[in-house]
Amino acid sequence: MWPIMKITYREMISKRIFTITILMSLAFLLLFGVATWYAAREMNESWGGRASDMLLQKNFFSTQLLGMGLYFGSFITALLAILSSVGSIAHEVESHQIDTWLARALPRHRYVLGKFGGLTSMLVLYALLMFLGILGINQWVGGGMLAVDVSAQQIGTSLGYFILMPVILVCVSLLLSSITTTVTGGIILIILYGISFIGGFVEQIGSILGENALINIGIISSLLFPTDSLFRQSTVALFEAAEDPISFASQGIFGTTSPPSQLMFFYTLFYGAATLALAVRLFGKRDV
């Protein structure tokens, strides 16, 4: 399995998309840092010594800015996960590169699991750095004015949800890559991610309006593809309990007024494990 993981690392690093994503991520972090710095300076100048009186506004703006950063961070992590993994098996089958690997004494399940190990470890590292980068900017560049007050336990829990998202994406991506072509798999995966993305917003709007139909649409979309619920769980864990009506997790466009249940989290874990198991099984049976 290790040689397959290793070649997966090499392949990811050698791809132009990876270099571009890294450069653009750095550009994003730089922009986010500049925006945070200016926002903090502006707030300092406007509120000055009245900051303690403006606590609610201060916390609202700081969580919004951080929430926005994390949302974009999760978005580009998802895109990188999709683009780097959807062709990981399919492209090798299409180009016949896979022939010499599989003609070795290598069981097919090890091949799929090697790909999974390589892709997830790289993407988890990327998501980890992205999360810590955004949070670090908030804490250090935002200073006393924009830094969100978070505990180590909150960071840990939130980070756990955040890095789980690319893992789930890789599981589904490998399933699609095992049974279909790169292009078809890519289209299906982007549509699924879009459904989850839009469904998440629809659910939050439904929750604000008290519309059960909208909430149900969101729940169904989460069941179909549960990545958005992971982001929601991540922000809820970072910005405290969403059930609290003045919780900052529930406010603004990236807020979560309808937090995913614990059951949803276990469903997400099962979803990832099931799709990976299916990928292993179907790839073992197919002709290459």
Place this chain on the structure above:
Amino acid sequence: MSNYVIETWDLSKQYNGKAGCKNITLQVPRGSVFGFLGQNGAGKSTFVRTMLGLLHPTAGKAVMLGHPIGTVESRQKVGYLPELFRYPDWLTGQQLLEHHAQLCGLSRSQGRAVIRDVLEQVGLAGRERERIRGYSKGMQQRIGIACALLSDPELIFLDEPTSALDPIGRKEVRELITRLRDQGKTIFLNSHLLSEMESVCNYVGIIHRSELVVHGDWRKLSSVAPQVELTVEAASFSAGEELPAFVTESRLLREAASRATWLLTLDQDNRVPALLQALVGRGAAVHEVVQKQQSLEEVFLYWVQKKEGEAHVADHENHV
């Protein structure tokens, strides 16, 4: 240990009941160079890919190196050069071989030694630090052969191994195959370049329209229709009732000056002395008798045409 490295029984891989390979029953002797001959699309590569577990058979069974195909054990000591050789072009030749060495379970030091050796064997020593994307097609084929040799395999599948090589490269590959055979390895060679196969193969299998027509020692397969070219004084010989019964067919090839050259087909290849005796006994002035050595191409064409003829007759009978 079995004398055969490959044994198949009615092995089939068909796509919706068509193409691929069908009911292949053959044995490949250990230590032989086995040429699998057939036209483009006859099913040669499908058979190899089925043996290697890349395709799942639709019927029949097969054993490779004593293990059922599709199992990891069956591929433990096997090397493979695919017809469509494609390697990750962002790797260098050295990195590609290192990855394959790891897949073969070789330690770092073992891997280094083996890689050096196979690079020498395929003539790529000194070029291994270059990226594969910069390799010519011939170099890519050579690195593919190097990959196939890495695990010190007992059985090596080479699918059209010289398709991208120049004449010198082809000669080198033929020499390499001969060396490997001398080391006791079995080479399963897929090709439609019959002239190349002739010099290295001792066993062949002929596949036509997905079905195996015949297999065995090709020089014995060629003796199915032993022939001699007989040059005689034209006036002293005429075909017909003068010929012994073991001459099954005769045809005048040419007549020049007073000499005539006949092509005689015998029922067995050991009839030449008897034929000479009979001719001299009947007063024929014999100038030359040349036993015709059939080329692999002639053997191939003979069997394929025979198969075509049988199929034509069967079709005709079905219509009637």
